[in-house]
Amino acid sequence: MNVAFIGTGVMGLSMARNLMKGGHSLKVYTRTAEKAAPLVEEGAQLYDSIAGCAADCGAVITMVGFPKDVEEVYLSRGGILDSAEQGALVIDMTTTSPVLWRQIAELARARGLRPLDAPVSGGDSGARDAALTVMAGGREEDFTAALPLFQLMGKSIVYEGPDGSGQHTKMANQIAIAGAVSGVAEAVRYAEVNGLDLNRVMDAISAGSAGSWQLRINGAKMVSGDNRPGFYIKHFVKDLRIALEESEGKGLKLPVLKKTLNTYARMEENGFGDLGTQALIKAYREPSPKADG
Amino acid sequence: MNVAFIGTGVMGLSMARNLMKGGHSLKVYTRTAEKAAPLVEEGAQLYDSIAGCAADCGAVITMVGFPKDVEEVYLSRGGILDSAEQGALVIDMTTTSPVLWRQIAELARARGLRPLDAPVSGGDSGARDAALTVMAGGREEDFTAALPLFQLMGKSIVYEGPDGSGQHTKMANQIAIAGAVSGVAEAVRYAEVNGLDLNRVMDAISAGSAGSWQLRINGAKMVSGDNRPGFYIKHFVKDLRIALEESEGKGLKLPVLKKTLNTYARMEENGFGDLGTQALIKAYREPSPKADG
Numbered sequence: 034m035n036v037a038f039i040g041t042g043v044m045g046l047s048m049a050r051n052l053m054k055g056g057h058s059l060k061v062y063t064r065t066a067e068k069a070a071p072l073v074e075e076g077a078q079l080y081d082s083i084a085g086c087a088a089d090c091g092a093v094i095t096m097v098g099f100p101k102d103v104e105e106v107y108l109s110r111g112g113i114l115d116s117a118e119q120g121a122l123v124i125d126m127t128t129t130s131p132v133l134w135r136q137i138a139e140l141a142r143a144r145g146l147r148p149l150d151a152p153v154s155g156g157d158s159g160a161r162d163a164a165l166t167v168m169a170g171g172r173e174e175d176f177t178a179a180l181p182l183f184q185l186m187g188k189s190i191v192y193e194g195p196d197g198s199g200q201h202t203k204m205a206n207q208i209a210i211a212g213a214v215s216g217v218a219e220a221v222r223y224a225e226v227n228g229l230d231l232n233r234v235m236d237a238i239s240a241g242s243a244g245s246w247q248l249r250i251n252g253a254k255m256v257s258g259d260n261r262p263g264f265y266i267k268h269f270v271k272d273l274r275i276a277l278e279e280s281e282g283k284g285l286k287l288p289v290l291k292k293t294l295n296t297y298a299r300m301e302e303n304g305f306g307d308l309g310t311q312a313l314i315k316a317y318r319e320p321s322p323k324a325d326g
Numbered sequence: 327m328n329v330a331f332i333g334t335g336v337m338g339l340s341m342a343r344n345l346m347k348g349g350h351s352l353k354v355y356t357r358t359a360e361k362a363a364p365l366v367e368e369g370a371q372l373y374d375s376i377a378g379c380a381a382d383c384g385a386v387i388t389m390v391g392f393p394k395d396v397e398e399v400y401l402s403r404g405g406i407l408d409s410a411e412q413g414a415l416v417i418d419m420t421t422t423s424p425v426l427w428r429q430i431a432e433l434a435r436a437r438g439l440r441p442l443d444a445p446v447s448g449g450d451s452g453a454r455d456a457a458l459t460v461m462a463g464g465r466e467e468d469f470t471a472a473l474p475l476f477q478l479m480g481k482s483i484v485y486e487g488p489d490g491s492g493q494h495t496k497m498a499n500q501i502a503i504a505g506a507v508s509g510v511a512e513a514v515r516y517a518e519v520n521g522l523d524l525n526r527v528m529d530a531i532s533a534g535s536a537g538s539w540q541l542r543i544n545g546a547k548m549v550s551g552d553n554r555p556g557f558y559i560k561h562f563v564k565d566l567r568i569a570l571e572e573s574e575g576k577g578l579k580l581p582v583l584k585k586t587l588n589t590y591a592r593m594e595e596n597g598f599g600d601l602g603t604q605a606l607i608k609a610y611r612e613p614s615p616k617a618d619g
Binding site: 131154155156159166168189191192193194197198201202204205206207208209210211212213214215216217219220221222223224226227228229230233234236237238240241242243244245246247248250252264276279280283285286287288289290292293317320 | 448461497501502503512516521523527529530537569610
């Protein structure tokens with residue numbers, strides 16, 4: 034199948050490559066052409082417009098940055114809704130706003146397209162190893178049609194329900210992470226302040242009911258002082274903002290999400306957006322006057 | 327060795343039994359004598375005073391309820407400090423206040439005793455199966471002397487440092503849990519409010535970086551509506567209060583811990599202290615006016 038892939042950042046590049054490896058003809062559009070160079074070397078066709086890229090494709094997949102980018106690639110003049118073929122699957126794999134996506138999906142369907150929201154988790158390594166988790170929303174028959182594509186990029190692929198359900202599931206994922214990583218940062222800071230040997234503490238608490246991916250991976254990085262990004266603070270702030278807006282729009286109060294977002298947003302303002310989420314420990318080690326609880 | 331065991335509630339009973347199975351002569355004191363009946367049938371000696379129980383024992387182990395109970399069994403007239411033999415190990419396995427324990431340990435050492443704080447995690451089943459995690463504080467040579475006893479009750483046994491370090495480690499454990507279980511409750515509630523199929527959400531988010539013991543065990547109970555206690559809310563409130571007091575005493579602000587404690591404390595006031603910690607979801611499903619925010 035001809036597949037258009039729009040947005041070849043770190044994750045998009047690996048995902049697009051895995052589609053090519055699966056035998057699909059890849060057409061690529063990306064804002065920064067150099068980022069697509071490795072794919073072009075491997076046989077992808079690079080286009081300088083969305084319209085050219087989306088023409089003649091059975092599926093158009095997007096993996097861009099922020100909700101405004103999603104809005105632009107789908108809704109701008111000459112964007113995906115103007116360019117994709119009748120009957121094409123249009124699949125947004127960006128983590129973005131469920132409300133925005135429902136609007137796009139409705140317009141897309143009115144034009145004879147088959148929209149799916151399918152954000153992923155698993156990060157760079159999951160994308161590289163085709164081991165992503167894909168959380169998909171839309172019509173189930175369209176999900177079934179897209180499944181062979183998802184299976185080339187991910188390992189655990191779950192149909193979650195109607196338009197926006199993939200995005201909502203990803204938000205639930207991020208909300209659970211927000212609580213877990215805050216708990217880990219507070220536990221590590223408590224242990225430090227009380228003079229404990231952090232490695233021994235990790236030995237004692239990792240196996241039991243305090244155990245989590247966040248404790249094992251990000252807790253270890255907090256202990257060793259490694260702030261390199263596995264997942265960027267700036268991206269987590271984007272996701273948690275969407276989650277908070279969606280919650281508040283429904284009258285739902287999620288105070289731990291809100292507190293965690295506020296702390297990360299202040300870190301981003303202070304220039305730490307390019308650190309990994311485990312750098313949350315900095316906000317506890319060096320609280321700014323406003324950062325207190 | 328003669329071992330005195332004080333406090334044979336659900337966990338204490340199993341821990342004492344495992345010491346007997348390991349070949350130790352068990353002497354028992356407990357506030358409610360009937361609770362010790364199974365141990366007496368299996369060969370333990372029941373005493374009606376701490377003094378009688380602690381006499382002639384190489385180790386006195388306590389597993390009681392609240393800090394005031396710890397204070398009473400160690401410091402009251404005729405309590406452990408008055409009764410234990412010179413050179414005896416005195417080991418508190420209750421989760422209690424590190425500050426209180428340091429005071430007791432100092433007095434104990436002045437009387438020629440060998441104090442250790444050694445709270446555990448792993449719950450009823452861990453106690454029954456001798457699979458507890460033991461987090462120990464005190465002098466390392468005393469820890470080494472007590473290790474054969476710990477090994478009869480637990481699987482992962484970690485020496486954490488001087489007096490109170492076991493308790494501090496347990497507090498770090500509870501702080502990490504507080505964040506994780508709050509994140510899980512907020513994620514489940516978000517998913518509910520947005521009309522998602524909760525089982526599909528769990529399928530999608532359990533394996534990745536949102537994954538945790540709390541999501542797997544307590545999240546599943548939130549989804550199925552099972553509020554039965556694995557770990558009681560009333561006990562978690564006790565633990566989190568100690569953790570908060572210890573933090574605030576050191577000028578440390580841990581807002582997620584504080585928020586989680588407040589929510590649980592209000593649940594306890596409202597008569598839900600005997601539910602399991604997963605019942606936190608109730609506070610999100612049926613927020614009281616004060617419960618918000």
